[in-house]
Every structure is written in C-alpha cells, then in structure tokens.
Amino acid sequence: MTAQGDIKFDRSQLGVEHPAGTFQVTKEMILEYSRAVGETNPAFSDQEAAKKTRYGGLVAPPSFVQTLTSDTGRPDIRLEFGEVGAVASQAFESLEAIRPGDILESTIKLKDVYAKTGRSGTMVFVVWETAYTNQSGKKVAVSRATTLRMANLRERRNVS
Numbered sequence: 343m344t345a346q347g348d349i350k351f352d353r354s355q356l357g358v359e360h361p362a363g364t365f366q367v368t369k370e371m372i373l374e375y376s377r378a379v380g381e382t383n384p385a386f387s388d389q390e391a392a393k394k395t396r397y398g399g400l401v402a403p404p405s406f407v408q409t410l411t412s413d414t415g416r417p418d419i420r421l422e423f424g425e426v427g428a429v430a431s432q433a434f435e436s437l438e439a440i441r442p443g444d445i446l447e448s449t450i451k452l453k454d455v456y457a458k459t460g461r462s463g464t465m466v467f468v469v470w471e472t473a474y475t476n477q478s479g480k481k482v483a484v485s486r487a488t489t490l491r492m493a494n495l496r497e498r499r500n501v502s
Contacts, residue, residue, distance in 0.1 A: 348457070349466055350422035355452045362415045362448040362472055369442035372402045375409055397439050404436035407483045411448055411472055419452060423466045424491040430467060431488045438482040445477040453486070466491045 369389065376387040381403050384391035392400040440446070454469040467490050474483040 349455055351419045351455055355417055355419045356455075357451055357453070358417075359449040359451045359473075360417050362411045362450040365410045365446045365448065367402065367440055367442055367444040367446060369400055371409070372400055372406065372440075372442060375406050376403060379403070379405070397441075400442055402440040404434045404483070405432075406440060407434060407446075407448075407472070407474055407485050408432065410446065410474070411450065411485075416450060416470060417452070419455070419468070421455070421466065421468065421491060423457075424493050426492045428490055428492075429487065430490040431486075433486045435484040435486075436482075437484065438476065438480050440474075440476070440482050444482070446474045446482065448472055448474050463493045465493075 372386065373389070375381075381387050383403070385395040385397050385401055386392075386403045389400050392398075450470055450472045452468070453471045455466065457464055457466045459465075467488055469486065469488045472485045472487070473481055474485075476482050
C-alpha cells in the first residue's frame, strides 16, 4: 500500500467544506427519478398512495440526492496520478424525509485520498462526502462517493 504522503494532490482541501449548490425539490423530480430507477415503493412513486404511508405524502428515495450534485461541483484537488478514472462506490445515508417543496443546501468536502496496489497495479482512491440540509436547517442526507484513478495504460503495460 502506498502512503498518502506519496500521492501528489492539494492536501489543503482535506476536510474543507465547499458550497455545492442549492436545489429546489419538486414532485416532478421525485416521480421522474423514481420512474428512471424503477422504484415501486408508493412513498416514492405514487402521489395518492404515498398519503397512506408513514410519511403522509410523497418523499424522495434515499439515492435521489445523487441527481443533485455532480463531479463538476467538486473542487480540483490537483491529483497527479493516472489518466483513467472510474466510480468505485457510492453510499447514501437518509436522515430525514426529503419532500416536494424542500430547498436543499449542499456542501462537499474531501474526506480521504489513499492508494492501493494489487495485481493490476496501483490505484488512487478519492473519497468525497456531500451533506444536504433543508430549509429548516436539518441535515436530511449524506452521500459518500469514492472515485479511483488508475495508472496510465502505458505504465500498466510495463508493470511485470
């Protein structure tokens, strides 16, 4: 395993919160997202049936927040490693129901940067955390996304 000290990136970004956007949630957004991902739970997909759920109305599925922010909103950490990237994992923590009409403020921060070496060579993992707070000041969701960068393909071919 490669120590974080060996990875070249802007360390001043670790743990620093940055504004990631303000989002007005609409029932159309929730219903469209639910249709797109095949969600069948009535609390997320059927306005009338949702009134009979414990939420008393339509709410967003936990993974809904992934549609609100994108990679483009992340600060540039000037990572100097590889040219090939991919999403390694995503996780969503739902803390409060997100409802139509909510106005969500989001902040993003760099949680960790680390490297692992395996059979296919060294990969660098970058962990981001985005928090979403509603108009009442309640944190409603947290998402964690880990991306990875792989060594350049030319460099990987030269690895024995």
